[in-house]
Amino acid sequence: MNFDEIKKNLTAQFSDLFLEFSSFRDNDRVIVPALSVLQILSFAKTILRFEMLIDLSAADYLHLQGSAHRYGIWYSLLNIENGKRLIVKTHLDDPDPRLPSVYDLWKGADWMEREVYDMFGVEFDGHPDLRRILLPDEFTAFPLRKDYPLRGMGERHNFQPLTRSEA
Amino acid sequence: MALDFLKDNFVVSKLDYLASWCRKYSLFPMPFATACCGIELMATGASKHDISRFGAEAFRFSPRQCDLMIVAGRVAMKMVPVMQRIWQQMPEPKWCISMGACASSGGVFDTYAVVQGIDRFIPVDIYVPGCPPRPEQLLQGIIDLQDKIANTGTIFALEFSKRNVHEGPKPLIQITAPEKSVQAPANFRSSTRTI
Numbered sequence: 001m002n003f004d005e006i007k008k009n010l011t012a013q014f015s016d017l018f019l020e021f022s023s024f025r026d027n028d029r030v031i032v033p034a035l036s037v038l039q040i041l042s043f044a045k046t047i048l049r050f051e052m053l054i055d056l057s058a059a060d061y062l063h064l065q066g067s068a069h070r071y072g073i074w075y076s077l078l079n080i081e082n083g084k085r086l087i088v089k090t091h092l093d094d095p096d097p098r099l100p101s102v103y104d105l106w107k108g109a110d111w112m113e114r115e116v117y118d119m120f121g122v123e124f125d126g127h128p129d130l131r132r133i134l135l136p137d138e139f140t141a142f143p144l145r146k147d148y149p150l151r152g153m154g155e156r157h158n159f160q161p162l163t164r165s166e167a
Numbered sequence: 168m169a170l171d172f173l174k175d176n177f178v179v180s181k182l183d184y185l186a187s188w189c190r191k192y193s194l195f196p197m198p199f200a201t202a203c204c205g206i207e208l209m210a211t212g213a214s215k216h217d218i219s220r221f222g223a224e225a226f227r228f229s230p231r232q233c234d235l236m237i238v239a240g241r242v243a244m245k246m247v248p249v250m251q252r253i254w255q256q257m258p259e260p261k262w263c264i265s266m267g268a269c270a271s272s273g274g275v276f277d278t279y280a281v282v283q284g285i286d287r288f289i290p291v292d293i294y295v296p297g298c299p300p301r302p303e304q305l306l307q308g309i310i311d312l313q314d315k316i317a318n319t320g321t322i323f324a325l326e327f328s329k330r331n332v333h334e335g336p337k338p339l340i341q342i343t344a345p346e347k348s349v350q351a352p353a354n355f356r357s358s359t360r361t362i
Contacts, residue, residue, distance in 0.1 A: 135280070136245045143279050152279025156244040157287065162251055164290040164330035 001084060003028040006048060013043055029074075029087040037090045038100040041075060045105050050077035050086055053102070056112035058120045062146035071097050071120060092122060101126040119144035187320030190234070190260065191313040192222035197233035197257065199250065202240025204267040204299040216302035221309050230256040235312070238291075239299075241269035242282045254289045260324035262316070264308055265291045268298045286335030 007021050010030060019040075020031040032040050044050045054076040061067035069091035077086045092099065101124040102109045113124045114133040121142035124130055132139060139155060141148055196218075200208050211218050218224050227233045230253045242250055254263065265285055268274035271294045273283035285291060292315060295308040319326055 148279070150278055156279060156282055159244075159247045159251070159288050161288045161333045161335065162254065162290065163333050165328045166255075166331070 001048070001079075001082060006030075006084075006086060009048060010040070010043070013047075014040060026085070027087055028085065029089055031089045031091070034090045034092055034099060037088070038102065041077075041088060041102055042105060044077055044086065044088065048079070048086075049081060050079045050084075052078040052080055053106035053108050053112075054078050054085070056102070056109055056116065058116045058122060058144075060120060060144060060146045069093050071122060073099060073116065073122060075102070097122040099124055101130075103127055118142070121145065182322045183320065184317075186322040187317050190320060191316040193225075194221075194223040194235045194262075194309070194312075195225050195227050195233045196223055196235045196237050197230050197253065198226050198228070198239065199236055199253065200239040201242060201246065202267075202269065204239035204270070207299045207302055207305065208237060208239045208266065211302040211305045216306065218306065218309070221306065221313070223309055230254075231258065233257050234261045236261065236263045237266050237305075238263065238270045238285050239266040241274060241276050242285055243280050244282060245280070247282055247288055250285065251289060259327065260320070262292045262312055263289060264293045264295060264305075264312065266295045266305060266308070267300055268296065271296065274298060284336060287337075288335075290330070290334055 003021075003023060006028070007030075010019055014036065017033060017036055017040075022029050022031070030040075056073070056075050058071055058073045060071055062070055071092040072089060073092060074087055074089040077088065079085070090099070097120070099122060101113055103113065103124075103126065110128070111133055113127050114130060116122050117124065117127075117130055118132045118134050119142060131137070135143070141153060141155070143152070198205065198208055210216060212224060212226060223235065230236075234257065236254055236257060238250065254261075265271045269276060269281070270285050271291075273281055275298075277283070282288065286294075293308045293312045295304055297304050300308075
């Protein structure tokens with residue numbers, strides 16, 4: 001199944017949605033609305049047989065010239081039978097970046113969604129255990145957002161120093 | 168004299184000197200290795216550079232059996248409570264070597280998560296510069312620490328209890344003021360924005 005057939009399948013199934021297709025080198029991408037991302041991924045998994053979720057990640061497009069939305073979240077899928085790859089991408093905006101969780105489709109999405117939540121603050125509805133994965137629990141900011149300063153808001157210095165006699 | 172035969176068989180010394188002499192040649196390092204400096208630390212322990220020439224070859228992975236903490240590598244903010252706990256678990260007398268640029272100053276990692284020098288949070292005796300330091304540099308640091316132990320050590324290790332003020336650089340509570348942080352150019356309540 002090549003990209004044209006995938007295109008044809010997706011547009012036939014989701015004729016009411018505006019799906020944007022693009023290709024660059026061997027990346028075949030489809031940009032979908034955030035509200036229907038779960039249906040499309042479910043269709044891609046069950047009908048188009050993209051059975052493996054390779055990656056789930058995000059970017060913050062704040063300050064980027066010409067970008068209409070703030071967050072981009074993408075899912076890299078792999079069809080194990082024929083080696084075909086597909087990138088499903090969606091966009092989100094403040095103040096409440098929120099997506100349905102794909103944990104029920106791919107168990108491997110568990111930690112990936114937690115990482116996206118940790119770094120960007122995107123919440124995934126239906127995730128069984130959505131909490132921070134890399135940063136400490138008491139961290140309050142989402143550091144990969146572009147409006148977060150590189151050197152942080154003082155979190156790295158927020159510890160009590162030990163004197164020599166205390167230890 | 169009747170006791171003339173004993174003349175060459177006595178050494179008169181101080182107990183402080185004796186204790187320091189024992190301690191400086193039997194350092195037990197705690198390898199707190201978090202990054203590439205840890206590889207150089209391992210090389211220092213291996214046969215070519217052979218840290219056992221200086222009596223410090225017995226690396227122990229339990230802080231309760233150590234008296235020298237070698238912090239080798241960058242320390243992330245999530246690691247600071249761990250580092251402080253390990254330091255507190257080590258029995259007195261104990262010393263700390265900050266190995267490499269990252270442990271001493273944060274190095275090139277001037278980001279939100281990396282501590283800008285461990286001496287802001289625990290007391291450090293010897294700083295070893297380098298990125299990462301060669302094993303020879305670490306050995307020089309250990310030799311310098313031995314000198315320090317010999318010059319300042321006492322038998323009951325009471326000299327540490329007087330150091331009850333923070334000796335490192337002041338903690339930087341806030342590097343970036345909130346008004347100086349980057350603000351969003353538009354609100355994102357609508358899904359489109361103008362630049």
